[in-house]
Amino acid sequence: MEKEVTIYDIAKILDISPATVSRALNDHPAINSKTKISIRAKANEMGYRSNTFASNLRRRSTNTLGVIVPRLNSHFMSAVLAGMEEEANASGYNLLISQSLESAKKEIANARTMFNSRVDGLLASVAYDTETFDHFDIFIKKNVPILFFDRIIDHPKCSGVVIDNMLAGFKATSHLIEQGCKRIMHVTGNLKRNVYSGRLQGYREALVSNGLNASDELVLITDLSQDAGKFAAQRIDEMDDRPDGIFISNDICAASCIKSLKEKGYYVPKDIAIVGFNNDPVSQVIEPNLTTVYYPGQQMGEVAVRSMIDHLKGKQLIDVSNTIILESELIIRGSSLKKQRSHLEAY
Amino acid sequence: MEKEVTIYDIAKILDISPATVSRALNDHPAINSKTKISIRAKANEMGYRSNTFASNLRRRSTNTLGVIVPRLNSHFMSAVLAGMEEEANASGYNLLISQSLESAKKEIANARTMFNSRVDGLLASVAYDTETFDHFDIFIKKNVPILFFDRIIDHPKCSGVVIDNMLAGFKATSHLIEQGCKRIMHVTGNLKRNVYSGRLQGYREALVSNGLNASDELVLITDLSQDAGKFAAQRIDEMDDRPDGIFISNDICAASCIKSLKEKGYYVPKDIAIVGFNNDPVSQVIEPNLTTVYYPGQQMGEVAVRSMIDHLKGKQLIDVSNTIILESELIIRGSSLKKQRSHLEAY
C-alpha cells in the first residue's frame, strides 16, 4: 500500500505553503500563473489525488446527488438513470442510487440514508404507496433541494420534471375513439400517483367530450404487473358488456393482457383495440405490435440532473419551484388500428 | 439553515468528552452501557447525524462501492443492480454507479473517477471492446479490491462472479440438437468477452460431440442489438444452405431475429428453431415464446456485493482470487420445440 500524496508533501518539496498549493490546484486567481504551472506539474508527477473527504469536510458539500427510484429494473427507469448518470458525470457529480421497491417504508429509510450521506440534492420518483411528504421535510429544513421526476409530489419548495400525463391519456384515448371504439376501458395504477391520476383524467375527458360512457366500472386499478395484465383479460372475458378498446398505463401489463386475450380467442385489434404506455421493448415484439406512448426517459434523467446542478450552482432559473414538462408522443402500431390495414396486423 | 449538531455539542451538554460520545455512538465495547444509552438518547433528541466526511477522513475509508457496468438500461443489468443495491444497503454501504456505454475509453474515465472518489472496492463488468487491464492497475497498487461480474477479466488479484457460460452454451446447443437440428448457427458478441467466447466454446463442443458441422461460417459475430437480429435474418435468407437452428446469445437480438424471419416467411420453430439468452421479458412476449437461458441477475448482484463486503471486513474466504459460479438454467419454450407440440406453437 503506497502512501497517499497530500498537498503538504507537494508544499514541502517545492518549499512553499500548503495554502498556495491548494489555491493553485483550484485555480485561484490570486496565484501567479507560473507558480500554478510548476505546482500542477509536480502534483501530476507525484501522482497526487485530492482527498474528497477533507475537501468536503471543509467545504461542507459533497458533489453527490441522491436518487431514489421505485425500481431499478424497468426499461423506463434504466433509461432515466442512464441519462442522469451521463449528465452528472459530465459535471463532476456522483450519483448515489437507491430503490424503494415501491414501498413507502423503504423509501423513508432511503431518504434517511441519503440525508445522512449529505447529498447536495435529492432526485426522487416516489413509491406506489407513499402518502406523506414527512420524510422529505428534513431536506427542506436543511435547505437541500429536492426535485421530483415522473412520479412527483406537489410541494411549494420542490420542482419537478414530468410529462403531461393528462394530455397523453387524452391522446391515447382519443386515438381509440377515432378508431371507432365505443366502450373503452382503462387499466391503471395507484391513483395517488400523479402519473396515473393524470392519465385517468385525460382518458375521462376524451370519453366525455365524445359522449361516451366514462363510468367507474370501466376503470380497473391494478399494480400494472404482468399478472395484472392477465387478470384484466380474465375480467374482460367475464364481462357481459365487453369493451372494444383498452388503454393500459404500462406496456408490460398491456403486452401480457394482449397475450391472454389472444389465448381466450379474442382478436386484437378487431375485437379489442389496445394502447399501452412507455414504449417498452416488448411493445415492438408483441403481436400485433403495441400502440403506445413514448416517454423520454433518458432525456428526463438528463434534464432532472441538469436542472438540479444549475440550481446548486446558483444558476437556477427565476422560479425555484418550477415544473418542467417534457413532450410525450403517441406511437401508433397494429394493436389499435381497427380502421387502417387492421386485417394485416390482426393476428 | 439550522446548525449541525456535532459530537462536541452532545459532549458539552452531557459534560463528558467527545471521545466517549464517539465511542458510544459506534457501540464501542469499552463504554458503559448506561452511558451509551443516555448518549444515544441525547443524540437522537438533538437530531444528531454523523458527519461522514470527518469519519471517512479519519478512518480512510468511504463505505462506498464503485460499480461500472456496460449499460444501465438492460433488463439483466437492472436486475443485477437491484440486487447489489439491496445487499449494499443492508450492510450500510453506498453504491457509486457509472456506465461505460460499451466503450473502453469511457470505462477508463469511469475507473479514474471511482479511484478518485476512493471507493472501498470496485465491482465491474467490462465493456465490449476493453483490451487491457491497465486502468485497473491503480486499484491493485493501492490495494483496493476489484471484483468482476458477468463480463470478467482474468487477473490473479481479482475475483469474479459468473455463470458457466460454456455449460450454458453447451446445453442450449444440445437442446437444439435433441430437437433434431442438424445445421446450427450461432449469433454472438465480441469474443474478447468471456461470456461470448465461453458460450461459443460450449456450442462448438456440443456440435462436435454430435458429429455436426462446427465451421466458422455458422458463427456470426455482431453487437447483439435489435438491428443485429434483423441482419442475421437477412443473412440467413441469403444463404444457400440455411440453418435449421440458431443459438443467439441475447434475447433482444433473438426476438428481433424471429420477427424478421417470420416476415420473410419462415416458420419458427418448424423451419428454424431458436434459442436465446437472458430470459428477458421479451422472451415471453414474442411468438412463439423464446427458449432461453435464465441467468440470475439479481442474485449475481447480491453475491457480488456480499462477497466484496465480506472481503473488506476481513471475513473473506481463504482464497482471495476465487471465482463464484452461479447456476444458469435452460428454459424451454415454443421457439425451439420441433418435436413436441411444435405445430401448436408454430406461428
Added chain:
DNA sequence: ATTTGGATTGCAACCGATTGCATAAATTTT
C-alpha cells in the same frame, strides 16, 4: 489496609484541504 486488575473515560494528536486575514514583495503614483 494495601495491592491488583479490569472496566471506563479523557487527553490530545491526528486525517487533509480550505480560507480570512496578515504580510511581504513588486509596481505604480506622486
Added chain:
DNA sequence: AAAATTTATGCAATCGGTTGCAATCCAAAT
C-alpha cells in the same frame, strides 16, 4: 525617493470524528 497600490504568498484556525495511550475508578484479592 517616499508613499500608495497591487499582487502573491503564508499563517493558523477550522471542518468533525477517531484512536493510541494514559489516567481514574472501584471492587476483588491478599
